[in-house]
Amino acid sequence: MQFNKHLARNLAFIVLLGILILGTVTMIRLSNNAPMIFGPESYKGIRLAELSTKVTFTDPITNQVINADSSLFLFRLMKQSGFIEIIQITLGLLLLTGFWGFLIRLGTPDKMAFISAAILALSPGFIFNFATPTLSTIPLVIFVWGLFFWVAQGNLFENVLGLLLLMGVASMGIWWAISIILVVVGYSIAVRIRAISVILVLITSAISFYFFKYSIIFSPIPFVEFIKQVIFELGGGYLSIAAAILGLIGLLTSWAKRKGIMTIYLLIILSCLQIAIFDSPGPILILFCGFSGNMLYRLFKIKWSMPPLKYTTYTFAFFTIILSTLVAVSNAASMAPDASEFNSLTALKSIDANVIFSGKEYDQYVHTIAGKNTVDYEKFSNASQIIYTSQNLKRTIPQLNNLNVTHLFLPKKLKEEYFEEGKGLLFLLRNNESFNLLSDFEGTQIWEIKS
């Protein structure tokens, strides 16, 4: 790869785009005094990382036995460094540059690599994994850089470094191990035999399987739920719908060259299986942007027979991608916990409480920030429903007592979403003999149950 001025300019633009996207989320949250770490996935990761002092440990809140892997240990180091916010953004920029460099190394045309990396920077999956740290943040970056070094031709140092990184990723969870085996074996079959790499990756994976006690839980999810998780759909997921469709067309039209990219097809199928059948995150899917960039690049190159359509299509494609990015940025910026929720949960930490009743979406925040247990809303859905809606103290209090609830954590957003003004539980809270308001941070309240 000849690193010229043109490539340097492209790289600089991609880095700037990454800073702009991640920086916007950061700036908005800073201006709202909201914590820089947000979203249930991040807090779940932090809690598990803090608990992972040894390979097998028990979660004191949920009483689940958990097997750690090296991603949890790295996450712990990242958290302990005290610069987690800066590290996560740096990792985001590393992902973008690594992905761009990898495409260039594969011989992808400059513009195509540039467009693909730009679509990656604009993808919701990138925003939700790098504006805040998740358990997928570190493995993704190491995976991409591992590939970048490993595919280098005629440079033994880079190849060894790449292999070490890929072996490291294999120890970050069962799905990463399977993905790395697929990549190494697939590349050896389709492009160039790398026997040593295959053997070492297989050995590392086998050791990881044994040492970290890898296991998978069969847990299929409904089809609509799967689509919701994969495609951004105006809110969450990995890919914007425009990028997903472009990628799908790009993937289908690349079918003629399927031998060379069979590994990528298999990785995509694996990620989809991960999500659909095992209800586990499939972060590699965000690299699907490579196909989206491929298709968008070809759109620019196609000679259109109907010129008026050409620029209109470009405009709509651009705005559809941007629209998803804007919504993702806005969702990330307003995601819980906000300042009032964080302050309330910090206050809750020092309160002697048994079980907290709130909303299912606040579980991870209560567990991690307040260090308290919550109600299992799915198991006790009927009881929870009665507590939310009943206006009869004689029905609500016994339900709360049965669930060992001693405190209520009611964020402002939850009250707006779950209750009609002054109805249900909110109506009962007026009763001073049964409930005592402990704190109120800008509408986010903590209530103590007296009886």
Place this chain on the structure above:
Amino acid sequence: MRAIKVFTLVTLFLLVFSTRLFLLTENFTDDESYYVLRQVESIRGRGTPITMDPLSYGGKYAPVLPGHYYLMGAVRMFGSFFAFKVFPAIAGAIISIIGFFIAMEFTKQWKLAVISGYFAGFAPAFFKLTINSINNNSVVIALTFLTVLYLMRLEKTKKAFTGLIVCTILLTLVSPFSLILLGIFWVYAGFLKLQGQKIKQRSFEYLLFATFLILFINHLAFIKLGLESGISGIIFGSAVHTTSLAWIPVMGGVNIIILLLGVMGMYFSVKKEKGREGISLMISLGIGVILMGLFGAIKTTEMLSYLGIVLSITSVNSLVVIFDYLKKLKFAKVPFVLSFIIIIMIPVFLFGLYSSLTKLEIENQDIMALEFLGTLNNSYGATIAPIEYGHMITYFAKTKNVADTNLLNSPSHEKIIKDIKSAYTTSYETSAINIFDEYGVLYIFINDHILKDYNITKINYLSDGSCFEEIYNNGTKIYEVKCNLISI
């Protein structure tokens, strides 16, 4: 020859149109029409449709694609209430002409294409769905098939390009069905690829354009829905998920004659070595709507309407084979051919007519009861009734409903439908009051159809006069709920 062709088509149009006019009744036959009326009134009053609906599901944010409501608003503005009802009849009758032109893409025998157009015009499910209703189905179905027609002609004539773009934009502004049609078009492209054919350049360019246009407009319209719904929410949030493919309703909804001729027509076309693009498009459309119906994205009658029209169009291929065969027979005389046509065409007409007659008109006594509720000027309590009465409640009674057929951004409708049924069928007063408490119900709406549908003769707990008071009875009854769980 051209004059005869035009005359025949005009006659066909007038036949379908006049039949539709003949079947018009005083009231609508579905409650969604009353939702359209509310939207039209909002447009006439404020210039914009209702998006924050304070009455639906006790109050919810329900964004809409406003195209149909503005169109109906314009019709209402320039015509009487009768014109308001005639417009969907015109849109419905046009399908026979569109069906004719699509069939002409398969054959040069225009007389057989007229028969196909006739079948499309009287497809039973489509007739049932769009008669006496101002919901957007007639416009959406007409625009869908017009888009399909222009797509088929795109490679042949430059004029089709403008038509195709206009139809796509209009359809996108009228209904989220454009998202489904988009998926169908991509299935069609895949279908061609599987057959070793390549999608032609103009069609591919149009597909790319339509993809981003439709995604962009839908994103823009529904952006505030956010994480909860998404694209699948938009598609799946517009119908109650009750579709099943039982044979009898399918044969009744599509018409057995159209079903047989249509499926045979598909088979004959697929066997051809050349020119399979058109039939591939029709098959993709058929498969697409069946899948969407099964996934619950469209209602059974909508699914059968599309299927009926698709099969009507593909039946032209069967007719070509049958008539070619008949011509070879020694006794092939004009009367024989004519009687064959009559034997087929009369039952199709009767099937169409019968299906629309099985659809019950909304009764005056229900409307009067709800109008009485409207005079009470109650803005805080909700009225409970089965989901298919939801829009009538908000239109006539102007009170909140517990549920209606606009499921977009609604709370868990399956639970609500179950709760509504429990409220009517339970014998226990406390269970019923628990439900009334949960949904803030102040009035209970009861008529004979509801009792029949729930297989009950009366609601037992209503005999408790201290909690329930009958405030209206003209056959249709309204009870006021006077207790809550705290008071009993």
